[in-house]
Amino acid sequence: MATTLGLSAAEKTAVEAFRREVVEPSMTSLVIIDFWAEWCGPCKALTPLLEKVAAAYADRGVVLAKVDTDKNQFIAAQFQIKSIPTVYAMFQGQLVADLTPARTEGQLKAALDKLLAQLPIEAGDAASAAELEPLIAMGEQILADGDPVRARGIFDQLAEMAPDNAEVASGRVRALLAAGETEEAETLIAQLPPEIAKRPEIVRTQAALALARSAPPVDDLAPLVAKVNADPQDMQARFDLANAQTATDRNAAADGFLHIIRTDREWNEGAARQQLLKLFEAVGLMDPWVSQQRRRLSAALFG
Numbered sequence: 001m002a003t004t005l006g007l008s009a010a011e012k013t014a015v016e017a018f019r020r021e022v023v024e025p026s027m028t029s030l031v032i033i034d035f036w037a038e039w040c041g042p043c044k045a046l047t048p049l050l051e052k053v054a055a056a057y058a059d060r061g062v063v064l065a066k067v068d069t070d071k072n073q074f075i076a077a078q079f080q081i082k083s084i085p086t087v088y089a090m091f092q093g094q095l096v097a098d099l100t101p102a103r104t105e106g107q108l109k110a111a112l113d114k115l116l117a118q119l120p121i122e123a124g125d126a127a128s129a130a131e132l133e134p135l136i137a138m139g140e141q142i143l144a145d146g147d148p149v150r151a152r153g154i155f156d157q158l159a160e161m162a163p164d165n166a167e168v169a170s171g172r173v174r175a176l177l178a179a180g181e182t183e184e185a186e187t188l189i190a191q192l193p194p195e196i197a198k199r200p201e202i203v204r205t206q207a208a209l210a211l212a213r214s215a216p217p218v219d220d221l222a223p224l225v226a227k228v229n230a231d232p233q234d235m236q237a238r239f240d241l242a243n244a245q246t247a248t249d250r251n252a253a254a255d256g257f258l259h260i261i262r263t264d265r266e267w268n269e270g271a272a273r274q275q276l277l278k279l280f281e282a283v284g285l286m287d288p289w290v291s292q293q294r295r296r297l298s299a300a301l302f303g
Helices: 009-023 041-056 073-078 105-118 129-144 148-161 166-178 182-190 200-214 222-230 235-245 250-263 271-283 288-302
Strands: 030-036 062-068 086-091 094-098
Touching (some): 009 062, 030 105, 062 129, 086 105, 235 271, 271 288
Antiparallel strands (some): 030 086
C-alpha cells in the first residue's frame, strides 16, 4: 500500500484515508485496527471491549481505528481479511500482532502489555489533546447512537486520564442525563472546579441538566402518543410528549413544540417556546441543527 499507481479513484481515496487515519497515527502510537461490518453480530459484541480497553490504554500510546469492511473492501482485501471480526495491532506502519484471539478484557490487556513492553512507544504522564480527540469523538458518537451506558464508560475512563478536560466532563454529565441519572449528573457538575464550570462545554451541559429537570425521562412513550392521536388539539398532551422526546428524539421534540407554537403561541404562557429554547441551549447554540430549527421557530412566530 505504499503507492496508489494503477488504482481507481475510489481505491486511491480509500488508501489515503487509511494512511491518514491508521498508518500515520501508528508512527508514534500502537494502533488497534478493528475490521468489522454492520451485519456482524460478534463484531458488535467485541466493539465495547475494544473501546473500553483502548480508552484505558490511551495514556500509554494506544489508539483504536475501526475499518468497516463493507465500505472499505479494497483495504480489507489488501489485508486478506477472510472473516470478521479481525483485530490487528500496527506500529510504525507494520503489523506487529494479531489480536483477534483476544476476546476478553484480560486477554486483550495482556497482549497489549506484552507489545508495549517491546515497542519504543513514549507514553506521557497525561493524555495529550491529540490522544483525547478521537476518544472523545468516539464517546460522543456512542452517546448520539443512543447508548448512554457505553458512552459513560468511555467518558469515565477519559476522566481518569484528563480530569480537568471540559469536553470529557461534559460528555460524562450528558451520558448520565441520557441514562436518567439526573442526581448523579448534578453532583458531578457541582464538583467541577470553577474554572472548568465556566467553560462553554459545561454551560451547554448545565442547559441540558435544566432541560432534564423540566422534562424527566419517560420509559414508555406509547400512552402519550396515543393520547395525542386521540385528540390532536390537546396541547398539554402534545407538550408532554414533546418534553419526553427531548431525551431521545430531538427532531420529534422540536416538531411537537413548533406545532403548539403555530397553533397557539401563547399557550400556557409560551411554555412550548421556552422549552424549545432550552433544547437549543442543551444541543449547543452553534450547532447546525439549532440554526435550522431557529429558522423554523422564526417562521412559526412571524410567518
